[in-house]
Amino acid sequence: MNYAVNAPPDITAKLPGWRAAVLFAGLLAGLAGLLGRGVYLQGIHNDFLQKKGDARYSRVIEVSAHRGMITDRNGEPLAVSTPVESVWASPADVEVDRRQVKQLALILGMDVEELKNRLFDTSRDFVYLKRHLPPDQAEKVVSLNLSGVSLQREYRRFYPAGDEAAQTLGFTGQDDNGQEGLELAFQEHLAGKPGSQRVIKDRRGHIVEDAGSLHAPKPGGDIALSLDSNLQHLAFRELESAVRQHKAKAGAVVVLDARSGEVLALANYPAYNPNNRNNTSVKAMRNRAIADLFEPGSTMKPFTVATAIETGKVNPNTIIDTERGVLTVGNRKIHDSHPESMLTVAQIIQKSSNVGAAKIALSLKSGTLWQSFADSGFGAQTGSNFPGEAPGKLRDPDSWLPIEKATMSYGHGISVNLLQLARAYTIFASDGELKPISLLRLDTPATGRKVFSGHTARAMRNMLELAVQPGGTAPLAQVAGYRVAGKTGTSHKLEGGVYVDRYVATFVGFAPASNPRLVVAVMIDEPSNGLYYGGVVAAPVFSKVTGAALHALNVPNDAPLDNVIAAPVDIVREEV
Numbered sequence: 001m002n003y004a005v006n007a008p009p010d011i012t013a014k015l016p017g018w019r020a021a022v023l024f025a026g027l028l029a030g031l032a033g034l035l036g037r038g039v040y041l042q043g044i045h046n047d048f049l050q051k052k053g054d055a056r057y058s059r060v061i062e063v064s065a066h067r068g069m070i071t072d073r074n075g076e077p078l079a080v081s082t083p084v085e086s087v088w089a090s091p092a093d094v095e096v097d098r099r100q101v102k103q104l105a106l107i108l109g110m111d112v113e114e115l116k117n118r119l120f121d122t123s124r125d126f127v128y129l130k131r132h133l134p135p136d137q138a139e140k141v142v143s144l145n146l147s148g149v150s151l152q153r154e155y156r157r158f159y160p161a162g163d164e165a166a167q168t169l170g171f172t173g174q175d176d177n178g179q180e181g182l183e184l185a186f187q188e189h190l191a192g193k194p195g196s197q198r199v200i201k202d203r204r205g206h207i208v209e210d211a212g213s214l215h216a217p218k219p220g221g222d223i224a225l226s227l228d229s230n231l232q233h234l235a236f237r238e239l240e241s242a243v244r245q246h247k248a249k250a251g252a253v254v255v256l257d258a259r260s261g262e263v264l265a266l267a268n269y270p271a272y273n274p275n276n277r278n279n280t281s282v283k284a285m286r287n288r289a290i291a292d293l294f295e296p297g298s299t300m301k302p303f304t305v306a307t308a309i310e311t312g313k314v315n316p317n318t319i320i321d322t323e324r325g326v327l328t329v330g331n332r333k334i335h336d337s338h339p340e341s342m343l344t345v346a347q348i349i350q351k352s353s354n355v356g357a358a359k360i361a362l363s364l365k366s367g368t369l370w371q372s373f374a375d376s377g378f379g380a381q382t383g384s385n386f387p388g389e390a391p392g393k394l395r396d397p398d399s400w401l402p403i404e405k406a407t408m409s410y411g412h413g414i415s416v417n418l419l420q421l422a423r424a425y426t427i428f429a430s431d432g433e434l435k436p437i438s439l440l441r442l443d444t445p446a447t448g449r450k451v452f453s454g455h456t457a458r459a460m461r462n463m464l465e466l467a468v469q470p471g472g473t474a475p476l477a478q479v480a481g482y483r484v485a486g487k488t489g490t491s492h493k494l495e496g497g498v499y500v501d502r503y504v505a506t507f508v509g510f511a512p513a514s515n516p517r518l519v520v521a522v523m524i525d526e527p528s529n530g531l532y533y534g535g536v537v538a539a540p541v542f543s544k545v546t547g548a549a550l551h552a553l554n555v556p557n558d559a560p561l562d563n564v565i566a567a568p569v570d571i572v573r574e575e576v
Contacts, residue, residue, distance in 0.1 A: 065192025066155055067176050068220030070169065070183075072229040073262075073441040079169055079183065081155035081176065085138035087129040091122045093148030100146055104129075107140045119148075131174050132156045157183075161229065163271035164236040167287035168227070168439075170387075171274040180285055182225070182439065184387050192220040224441040226262035231255055231549050235265040238544045239522075243269045246527035246537055252289035253523075253545060254422040258516040260445035261426060261435030263384070264549070266290075266419070290389045293415040294504045294523065297489030297534070298473075300411035301357045302428065302460050305345060307372035308360045310456045316346040316463060322355040329403045334358050350466040352473045352488065354410045361409030362402065369405065370397035375434070375451045376424045378416060382437040392416045411491060418506075422521035425508045428464060428485070429516035432457035461485050465513045470565050474507060477539035478564045479547040481557040483513035486542065488534035493526070502526050507538035511546050512558040520546050 070079035087108065096104070096119065105112045108130040118127050131154065133141070138151055157172040159165075170181020177191060178184035194217050235253040243251045255265035272284040286292070308314045325339025336355050340347075348356030361369060373379070379394025393415040395404075404413050416424075419437065426435040426448070433448030452460075464485035468474045473488045486509020492499040505524045510516040522538040522545070531537055 065194045065217035066219040067157065067172070067192060068190040068222045070190070070223050070225060072225055072227045072232070073264075074228065075224070076229045077160055078165060078225065078227070078229070080158050080160070082158050084132040084134070084154055084156045085151045086131045086154045087133065087138070087141050088150055088152055089119055089127055089129055090148045090150075091118075091120055091124060091127060094119050095147035096149075100144060103144060104141065104146065104149070107137060107144075108133075157274075159274045161232065162275065163273050164267070165227065165232050166271050166274045167268045167285060167289075168266045169274065171277065181287065181387065182223075185385055185439075186223055190220045190223060193218040226257070226264060226438055226441050227266070228264045228552075230552050231265040231545075232267060234548045234552075235545050236267040236269065236271070238541050238548075239267050240269045240271075242522075242524060242537070242541045245529065246524060246531060247529040248524045248537075249526035249528075250288055250292075251522070251524045251541075252292075252418050253541065254289050254418050254519075254521045255545065255549060256422050256426065256435070256437075256519040256521075258426055258429040258435075258510055258519045260438070260442055261423065261448070262438050262442055263419075264518070265545075266439075287386065287388070288525070289418040289523070290384065290386050291417070292525075293390050293392055293417055294506075294525070295411055295414065295491040295494065296416050296421055297411040297491035297504070297506060298352045298354075298357075299421060299487045299489035299506055299508050299534075300414065301349060301352065301409065302464060302487055303373060303376055303378075303424065304357050304361050304369065304409040305349060305463070306428075306452050306456050306460050307369055308345075308364060309459055310372070310452050311364065311368060313363050314345050314360060316344065316459050318345045319343070320345065320348060320356045320359055322348075322353050322359070325355060327355040327358055327406075329358070329362070329406050330401070332403045334406060346463045346466060349460075349463040349487070350469075350472045352467070357409040358406035361405050366397035366400045366405055369408075370394070370400075372451075373414070375449075376427060377420055377434055378414065378424065382419050382423050384419065384437045384439055386439065389419075390417050392420055411489060418521050418523045421506070421508055422519050425486075425510060425519050425521070427451050428457050428460045429510040429519050430457065461513060461516075464509070468509065473533075473535045474509070474539045475565065476535060477507055477509055477542045477546075479511055479543055479550065480564050481559055481561045482511045482547070482550060482555075483559045483563075484509055484511045484543075484546070485513040485516075486510065486539075488539060490532065490534045502528075503532040505532055505534040505537035507534050507542045509542055509546070511550060512555065514558040517553065517555050518546060518549055520549070 067081040069077060071077055101116060102112060105115045118129055121127060155176055159169060168181055170183040171179055172183050173179045178187040235255055239251050239253045251269050253267045257264055266289055268288050270284050272280040319342050322340050322343050324341055325336035327334040334354050336353050338351060343353055343356050373394055379392050381389050381391045407413050423437050431454035432450055432452035434451050435448040436446045464487055466472055467487055468477050468484045474486060477486055478484055486507060489506035491504050493502040493504060505527055508521040510519045520542050522541045524537050527537045
């Protein structure tokens with residue numbers, strides 16, 4: 001039986017030649033494409049690879065600038081920036097476990113959940129974990145050796161004087177920018193311009209090399225203030241003592257250079273420590289000497305009398321009938337605590353007669369009196385450029401009623417701040433010039449603006465000196481070895497349009513009276529320990545501050561050392 005056998009296919013058949021050519025061409029084209037892409041990325045357009053590499057190993061960080069220093073007029077530091085460390089993280093590089101997070105939270109004093117939210121917030125390339133750490137705390141963070149967590153050098157403000165000049169200097173925030181006071185007022189000058197720096201990181205996110213500075217930081221400029229640290233200290237010390245002694249709500253003291261208008265001391269109490277502002281109230285941060293307004297009371301009488309002398313209405317020896325202490329204006333009565341029939345103009349200042357001041361004011365045109373007050377700086381800012389300065393209130397004279405003009409003559413119906421009031425008294429401490437205010441040290445005293453003639457200013461100076469002698473309202477303002485001139489003020493506080501039985505006690509004066517060197521103003525807000533007259537509450541503060549300041553400045557005596565003649569407390573009071 002025969003079987004047919006099928007032959008296998010011819011496996012040696014050759015494929016078409018064109019297929020090999022296509023395959024070779026495809027491989028060659030792919031190789032050429034890769035080579036071209038490599039040349040393009042490496043030689044022509046290498047930004048892409050550079051960025052990818054930088055993202056893994058390089059980072060640009062901000063380099064903080066050193067803030068300018070604030071000094072007093074003698075170069076003593078009042079505000080300096082000290083280096084501190086801040087902890088930051090790059091969330092994309094963070095590799096930490098639960099135990100490490102708890103350790104870091106404990107060191108930083110942070111809530112664990114809050115720390116986690118910052119560490120793993122990959123929507124951000126850079127996040128601060130804690131700012132301004134002390135060195136020992138920063139060292140503990142470094143010892144953890146955490147991936148993606150690093151330290152950055154910054155600066156923190158330190159105030160050597162602490163609470164003594166807190167409201168005047170103000171303070172800076174976390175970013176070392178001024179927030180209050182002179183730190184805010186001179187922010188542009190004090191603040192430096194931060195720089196930038198490129199650094200190389202290792203695979204754990206730690207900075208291992210400085211790759212060079214892109215932009216160097218520019219430090220801020222220094223500022224020399226007009227303040228004298230010694231005078232600031234003694235003003236604050238005496239103010240604190242008086243506020244505590246009289247159980248007052250608050251108080252302020254201003255010390256001016258009578259010749260230049262420079263502010264040598266500006267103290268407030270209560271105060272706060274700008275180096276540690278935890279639990280500090282906003283009220284404690286307010287500079288009451290500049291931001292708080294009050295009715296000046298009898299400290300306005302010299303300006304009323306000076307206006308009348310300047311216009312020729314009266315002279316120091318003119319006799320005024322004070323109506324035995326009661327003056328009726330319309331349906332209102334004005335009273336004196338010490339009724340007199342006749343007083344000279346000088347005695348009206350010495351004894352602080354409301355009736356006498358009112359009668360003098362009523363003899364003047366409203367526009368004339370208003371212009372005199374305005375020229376003396378009332379109703380306008382002092383030019384100190386201090387943030388939040390209150391300009392005070394001086395109403396348009398066209399709206400004055402006779403009773404309003406009468407009461408304004410002794411400081412009711414007008415509001416001032418203490419710096420404004422102190423500045424106004426430079427008129428009497430000089431030959432009638434209102435001095436410009438400066439919180440910066442001046443190399444050359446600025447020229448004042450003439451308000452009253454030298455004759456009027458000298459006449460007022462003599463009358464104000466009588467007010468400090470026995471028989472006046474302020475013998476407790478006397479200073480051993482120096483002649484003193486000044487005026488007391490006691491005013492009811494105005495609340496909701498109604499005068500209440502709470503008081504502001506003031507005293508403003510200057511010394512030596514023969515050649516004034518200092519103008520000192522004192523305000524005690526709501527003394528509540530039984531005494532509230534300016535002559536017994538504010539005047540003694542003036543005496544202590546002025547006496548110590550004159551000695552510190554080596555001002556020659558112009559009176560015997562035994563010139564102080566005290567007066568009983570029950571007569572050192574002015575009309576309220």
